[in-house]
Amino acid sequence: MGQEQVGEIRHDRSGISFRPGLEGVPVTQSAICDIDGLQGRLAYRGYPIAELSAHSSFLETTYLLIWGDLPSPQQLRDFEAEVQMHRRVSFRVRDMMKCFPASGHPMDALQSSAASLGLFYSRRAIDDPKYVYDAVVRLIAKIPTMVAAFKLIRKGQDPIQPRDDLAYSANFLYMLTEREPDPLAARVLDRCLILHAEHSLNASTFSARVTASTLTDPYAVVASAVGTLAGPLHGGANEDVLAMLEEIGSPEHADDYLNEAITSKRKVMGFGHREYRVKDPRAVILQGLAEELFARFGTDEMYDVAKALEQAAATRLGPKGIYPNVDFYSGLVYRKLGIPRDLFTPVFAISRVAGWLAHWREQLGANRIFRPSQIYTGAQNRTWIPSDERVSSTGA
Numbered sequence: 001m002g003q004e005q006v007g008e009i010r011h012d013r014s015g016i017s018f019r020p021g022l023e024g025v026p027v028t029q030s031a032i033c034d035i036d037g038l039q040g041r042l043a044y045r046g047y048p049i050a051e052l053s054a055h056s057s058f059l060e061t062t063y064l065l066i067w068g069d070l071p072s073p074q075q076l077r078d079f080e081a082e083v084q085m086h087r088r089v090s091f092r093v094r095d096m097m098k099c100f101p102a103s104g105h106p107m108d109a110l111q112s113s114a115a116s117l118g119l120f121y122s123r124r125a126i127d128d129p130k131y132v133y134d135a136v137v138r139l140i141a142k143i144p145t146m147v148a149a150f151k152l153i154r155k156g157q158d159p160i161q162p163r164d165d166l167a168y169s170a171n172f173l174y175m176l177t178e179r180e181p182d183p184l185a186a187r188v189l190d191r192c193l194i195l196h197a198e199h200s201l202n203a204s205t206f207s208a209r210v211t212a213s214t215l216t217d218p219y220a221v222v223a224s225a226v227g228t229l230a231g232p233l234h235g236g237a238n239e240d241v242l243a244m245l246e247e248i249g250s251p252e253h254a255d256d257y258l259n260e261a262i263t264s265k266r267k268v269m270g271f272g273h274r275e276y277r278v279k280d281p282r283a284v285i286l287q288g289l290a291e292e293l294f295a296r297f298g299t300d301e302m303y304d305v306a307k308a309l310e311q312a313a314a315t316r317l318g319p320k321g322i323y324p325n326v327d328f329y330s331g332l333v334y335r336k337l338g339i340p341r342d343l344f345t346p347v348f349a350i351s352r353v354a355g356w357l358a359h360w361r362e363q364l365g366a367n368r369i370f371r372p373s374q375i376y377t378g379a380q381n382r383t384w385i386p387s388d389e390r391v392s393s394t395g396a
Contacts, residue, residue: 018375028209032065032358033200040278044198045069053285058193059083059168062354065198066136066361086141087162087171090120094149094159102154106147106346107230111223113146118219126215126364135218136357143353147346148175169193172350177338184296185337188289192333195282195326196348198355200275204228208356210370212363225356226349235345238331241270242302242341251308258312270328271313277321286329293336300332
């Protein structure tokens with residue numbers, strides 16, 4: 001039997017349909033995120049992403065995603081204060097991270113560190129509102145600290161302690177770069193975190209919901225989602241975009257690169273999305289953020305290459321509904337903010353924790369453990385053969 005093609009539907013004896021990757025198969029109902037891929041619209045809890053990016057903060061957006069409504073001024077102040085108070089991590093977690101190999105990928109370090117929080121705080125009291133609130137606060141507060149800590153620990157340095165006088169994104173940049181960031185840089189990062197905070201039932205969010213459906217603790221939920229995000233088909237595409245732009249080298253080579261990629265059927269990194277048939281609305285905002293940074297801190301020559309490639313792709317790929325996605329400009333933004341390339345995906349995780357936790361809470365509200373079916377394709381009615389009568393199937 002030949003390999004099934006993506007999108008192909010088969011039926012087993014009971015008439016059950018098979019869609020590879022669950023493409024187009026609704027597996028839950030959710031009130032968190034709404035995507036209109038034809039119109040290029042994205043909304044969190046009914047609020048357009050452009051409005052949230054322009055007017056909200058990451059912590060306010062986090063509150064909205066997890067609890068369903070924008071907080072009152074007092075609720076926001078209380079939430080910010082709680083997050084600020086829990087930024088530090090136990091010295092035991094730091095000591096554990098010092099045992100990680102310096103060559104290890106930061107996403108693997110983050111997954112292990114996130115899972116370790118369950119050893120300190122897990123009671124699996126998911127029916128206790130205070131436990132739920134405290135778990136949300138700890139994960140939102142400590143994940144950035146652990147990402148920044150590993151960045152320095154792997155270089156043999158002690159991590160920078162959080163500063164209570166700095167807001168969420170400014171504090172992360174301070175711990176990461178060892179210097180207080182420019183207010184514009186901190187605001188740009190905060191807006192980036194808003195843009196990446198949630199995006200419906202992507203692979204890592206689905207992983208989070210499946211794990212949540214077992215009623216395990218939220219630290220295991222986040223760790224499972226981090227592990228899923230670490231895969232090259234999910235996170236890390238913005239790293240590949242920068243490598244592609246550097247390979248192109250200059251704007252005048254963009255058209256030739258695109259033609260060669262199309263001819264050889266090679267993927268053009270940062271283009272195309274399973275949901276959008278127009279330019280990703282997050283890419284539109286990120287391009288503007290990149291230009292703000294370049295105006296203040298100097299341009300990035302790869303930005304001209306990116307614009308040339310997007311222009312060339314508009315006529316070649318645009319008619320097929322293939323446009324820049326969220327990864328196309330985000331790497332240029334992160335690089336200008338001084339974030340190392342292999343930390344791009346951990347920064348994505350810092351943001352997406354908000355969405356994962358929103359789906360965790362929603363899953364608990366009407367939970368049923370995920371147990372999908374399968375279509376069996378193996379052998380039938382085989383007869384047992386004694387060991388001394390068997391012939392090696394490998395021919396050895």
